[in-house]
Amino acid sequence: MKDKVKARSVPFSQTRSRHASETAEDYVEAVMELIEEKGECRVLDLARYFNVSHVTVSRIVKRLHDEKLLISSPYKPVRLTDAGAKLAKRAKERHAIVLDFLIALGVDKANAEIDSEGIEHYVGSKTLTAMKRFLKSQK
Amino acid sequence: MKDKVKARSVPFSQTRSRHASETAEDYVEAVMELIEEKGECRVLDLARYFNVSHVTVSRIVKRLHDEKLLISSPYKPVRLTDAGAKLAKRAKERHAIVLDFLIALGVDKANAEIDSEGIEHYVGSKTLTAMKRFLKSQK
DNA sequence: CATCATCCGTAGCCATTGCTACATTTGTTT
DNA sequence: AAACAAATGTAGCAATGGCTACGGATGATG
Numbered sequence: 001m002k003d004k005v006k007a008r009s010v011p012f013s014q015t016r017s018r019h020a021s022e023t024a025e026d027y028v029e030a031v032m033e034l035i036e037e038k039g040e041c042r043v044l045d046l047a048r049y050f051n052v053s054h055v056t057v058s059r060i061v062k063r064l065h066d067e068k069l070l071i072s073s074p075y076k077p078v079r080l081t082d083a084g085a086k087l088a089k090r091a092k093e094r095h096a097i098v099l100d101f102l103i104a105l106g107v108d109k110a111n112a113e114i115d116s117e118g119i120e121h122y123v124g125s126k127t128l129t130a131m132k133r134f135l136k137s138q139k
Numbered sequence: 140m141k142d143k144v145k146a147r148s149v150p151f152s153q154t155r156s157r158h159a160s161e162t163a164e165d166y167v168e169a170v171m172e173l174i175e176e177k178g179e180c181r182v183l184d185l186a187r188y189f190n191v192s193h194v195t196v197s198r199i200v201k202r203l204h205d206e207k208l209l210i211s212s213p214y215k216p217v218r219l220t221d222a223g224a225k226l227a228k229r230a231k232e233r234h235a236i237v238l239d240f241l242i243a244l245g246v247d248k249a250n251a252e253i254d255s256e257g258i259e260h261y262v263g264s265k266t267l268t269a270m271k272r273f274l275k276s277q278k
Numbered sequence: 279c280a281t282c283a284t285c286c287g288t289a290g291c292c293a294t295t296g297c298t299a300c301a302t303t304t305g306t307t308t
Numbered sequence: 309a310a311a312c313a314a315a316t317g318t319a320g321c322a323a324t325g326g327c328t329a330c331g332g333a334t335g336a337t338g
Contacts, residue, residue, distance in 0.1 A: 019158065019325095020294070044315060056296060058316065063294090075303055075316055102266060105273060111265040122257025126250040127241060134244060158295095159324070182286060193286065195326060202324085214286060214333055 022121045026050070027060060028069055028088035029095065031078055040077040094128060095120045101131040104138050161260045165189070166199060167208055167227035168234065170217055179216040233267060234259045240270040243277050 030049050034041035043061060047054040061078055064070040069084035080088060098120045102112035123131070169188050173180035182200060186193040200217055203209040208223035219227060237259045241251035262270070 023295085042315075043317095052295085053297060054316065055298085055318085058318095060295080102269070105266075105269045107266050107269045111263050115261050115263050115266045118261025119258050122254055122261070124250050124254050127244075127246050127254045130241070130244045130246045162325080183284085191325085192327060194288090194328085197287065198325075 018121075023060060024064055024067070024069060025087060025091040025121065027064055028080060028084045029091045031070065031080055032085065032088040032092065035080075041079075042077050046078070091120070094123060097128060097131055097135070098123055100135055104135055157260075162199060163203055163206065163208060164226065164230040164260065166203055167219060167223045168230045170209065170219055171224065171227040171231065174218075180218075181216050185217070230259070233262060236267060236270055236274070237262055239274055243274055 027046070030046055031041045034045050034049065038045070043054050043057050046057045046061070050057070061070055061072050064084070065072045068081050069087060071079040071081055071084075095116060099112055099116040102116055102119075103109060107115070166185070169185055170180045173184050173188065177184070182193050182196050185196045185200070189196070200209055200211050203223070204211045207220050208226060210218045210220055234255060238251055238255040241255055241258075242248060246254070
């Protein structure tokens with residue numbers, strides 16, 4: 001009774017780093033949206049956006065600044081680096097596709113918005129392609 | 140220029156607790172699978188399954204024991220409580236539906252397996268229903 | 279029944295993401 | 309210019325999930 005347990009291919013291997021990059025994507029995406037919506041993005045805007053305290057935001061902003069995705073100087077609005085903007089653009093596109101896909105599948109807009117936030121981080125390129133194909137076939 | 144930033148409806152509000160329940164679901168699901176596959180589930184089986192150290196597993200098992208999802212006594216195999224089995228069953232069903240759905244959508248099995256692991260935690264009841272509907276319509 | 283490999287627990291470290299409480303900076307408003 | 313409100317920063321705590329290193333428990337094997 002000593003069967004080897006088959007290890008998970010990939011998904012569970014790096015939960016920590018995956019969560020970290022999730023955060024990075026969520027934040028650059030939010031920064032881009034907030035700048036588009038109101039011209040600038042402050043720490044408190046992000047805090048309200050994510051429903052967390054400004055302390056949590058400023059710590060994460062600092063980390064993403066170190067990772068050269070954001071530009072932040074004390075008491076000034078947050079901006080995106082080129083790399084950050086590129087990541088944000090990709091994340092937003094993927095997000096939009098997942099959202100449109102769920103709606104096309106028949107999910108109401110409110111639930112599609114909620115679920116797409118979480119799902120977008122786990123949609124690989126093959127799945128994304130399949131979603132795009134489905135969207136095209138529906139037109 | 141003082142627009143209120145619209146807060147996210149729900150999704151981002153409790154990242155921490157969401158990640159915690161993700162872990163709970165992953166673990167009870169794994170425990171159920173391992174017991175089905177090889178009769179019992181040891182800490183090291185879970186460690187190999189998730190590609191983490193046995194230390195990480197035993198800490199999480201302890202927490203899930205406190206939450207009354209698992210039963211564990213020192214140096215003994217891990218079992219499920221009724222509540223844990225119920226949660227595992229629901230998680231497995233949802234997982235299976237998401238997996239079948241992705242495959243029906245045209246994603247290859249390997250990628251469908253990877254993506255479904257992450258996606259399953261963010262599929263609300265409305266989205267799940269839509270996936271089931273799609274699967275039925277494909278038969 | 280002694281030994282040894284395997285399994286598991288504990289100690290203690292780090293990173294991430296929450297928080298409250300308090301300090302500081304900025305900018306507006308007398 | 310002073311005073312005040314709002315925005316940020318800093319200190320320090322907790323929970324979660326990673327890890328290595330070490331030691332104790334279990335069970336198989338000689």
